[in-house]
Amino acid sequence: MRFIFKTSYAQDIRLAKHGGHVFWYSALLLALLAAPWLIDEYWLAQLTFVLIYGIAGLGLMLLTGFTGQFSIGHAAFLGVGAYTEAVLTNAGWPFPLAMACAALLAAAVGVVIALPALRVKGIYLAIATLAFGFIVEEVLARWESVTGGNAGLSLGPPAIGDWQIDSSAGFYFICLVIAVAATLGLLNLLRAPTGRAFVAIRDSEISAQSMGVYLAWYKTLAFAVSAALTGLAGALYAHKLMFMSPEQFDIIQSIDLLLLVVIGGLGSVHGAFLGAMFLIGMPQVIALGKDHLPDVIGQAPGLQTLVYGLVLIGFVLFEPMGLYGRWLKIRTWLQLFPFYRRGMFKRQKSFQKSDRLK
Template sequence: MRYLFKTGYGQDVDLARHGGHVFWYGMLAVLLVAAPWLIAEYWLAQMTFVLIYAIVGLGLMLLAGFTGLFSIGQAAFLGVGAYTQGVFTNVGVPFPVALALAGLLSAAVGAVVGLPALRVKGIYLGIATLSFGFIVEEVMARWESVTGGNAGLHVKHPDLFGFKVDTATGFYFLCLVVCVASTLAILNLLRSPTGRAFVAIRDSEVSAQSMGIHLARYKTLSFALSAALAGIGGALYAHKISFISPDQFGVLQSVDLLLLVVIGGLGSVHGAFLGAIFLITLPQVISLTKDYLPAAIGQAPGLQSVVYGVVLIGFVLFEPLGLYGRWLKVRTYLQLFPFYRQGLFKRQKSFQKSDRLK
């Protein structure tokens, strides 16, 4: 069991709590940098998708996991960012400028969508965001002069002020830099008064308001920041697949993103990455194992949807804290062995939600 003895106030705000964090995250950074020379190009492409979905997952985690607001229309922000990036890139705007515009426009749209959050919550807020998703999908399909309609839109390679990123390795490193920057931004935001206000709203709106937190302002800000990250992820997604169409940003994509944060672990930054890994690798695992299954099962249509549903039901029933919650239990078991008690995590239900995932 590791005991931390703090000797200064700076340790309360350090990103790395102890030397073990520095070592393991340093090793992870080395592996990520060396990945293009260690794995095949196909798996490098899958890692790129993991980074893209992790960025989008961070935004939804901020909204659902840390602010407690329910959204089933996150794919709409993904589409806004993708089409903004595609349109501006195709007219010659440099990649960093187009990426910033994609994030800003998505944030503006998110702030507008966040207005219903001031009056409704729970399933009613989910219905409102779902309706917005349908509206955005229809606009993308009908605004043919800009989006190309149902015929789709081709997206050029990123242009970094004259330098074309037209290789898989180059684009992987570009996504890695954006993902690391987004993660550091979210971590610092959560340590700030704004992030603590988000968590207070999630735990109890009445208590947060009694402490002077402006609910309307922070809810709208949470929607805007979540949409901005989704827009940035959508911009990278558009470059990765090189062709976008409205049907790629429908309700099924929103459900996948919601699945990402629920299975990854609501209320944890790690959960966004674990959920992204799950979302990208599960279809690959299914495709690799279906040949070994009986033909009636392996060749059946809708096998992937059935597996998704079974996995989601399993997590909701047996591991509500997701993959990161399971890792916390395994880590605690190893640290306390042989003194680990069966009901250790069950007793934490009596504490505030913000204390559960420390």
């Protein structure tokens, strides 16, 4: 069991709390840098998708996990970023500038949806974001002169001047650099006063407002930053697929993103990437398991949806803290063994508002 004796405030807000963090995260970074030479091209492509979905998960995690604003229309921001990147790249814009514009336009759209969302919360906010997702999908399908409509829109690999990045390894390194930068940026935001205001709003809006937190400003800012990160992931997503259609950014994609943060672990940066690994890896596991199932089950068209639903129900009932929460329990068990208490992580009883008045 490691005990950290803190002697300064700077030590308290340091990203790496102790030497173990420095060692393990450095080892992880080295493994990711060596991945193109250690795994074949197919698995490198899957790892690239994990990084892209991890960036999108960071955006939704900031909004839902840290600010407490529920959204089931986040695929709309992914689509805005992807189509902006495609249109600007096809117009001859350099890759970095087009990607920055994709993030900025997605952030602007996030501000637009945040303004009416300030008046609602809970299930009503979810319905508002769901309606927004349908609107964006319809715009992408109907605005044929720009988006190509239902026929789709294609684009080439990213290019910086005359340098075209058309190899899988080159694009993987771009995604890795952006994922690391987005993660560090989010971690610094969360330990700043802005991030603490986000968490205060999530825990109690009334308490946060009584402490001087301007709810409208911080909720709008959370939507903008979340949409910008998701739009950034959408720009990378567009270059990875090289073809887009409005159906790729429908309600199913939004539910996948929500599934990502819930299963990964709400309220944790690690959970965004753990959830992305689940989202990308689960179809591979299902495909491998089909060979060992009877044909009536293995060839059923709704098998993947059924498995996703059962996994989500299992996590909600037995592990609401997600994959990262399970890892925290395993780590604590290893550190305290044989003195680990079984009820250490037992959830406290929750009361309805009417019960608190009794």
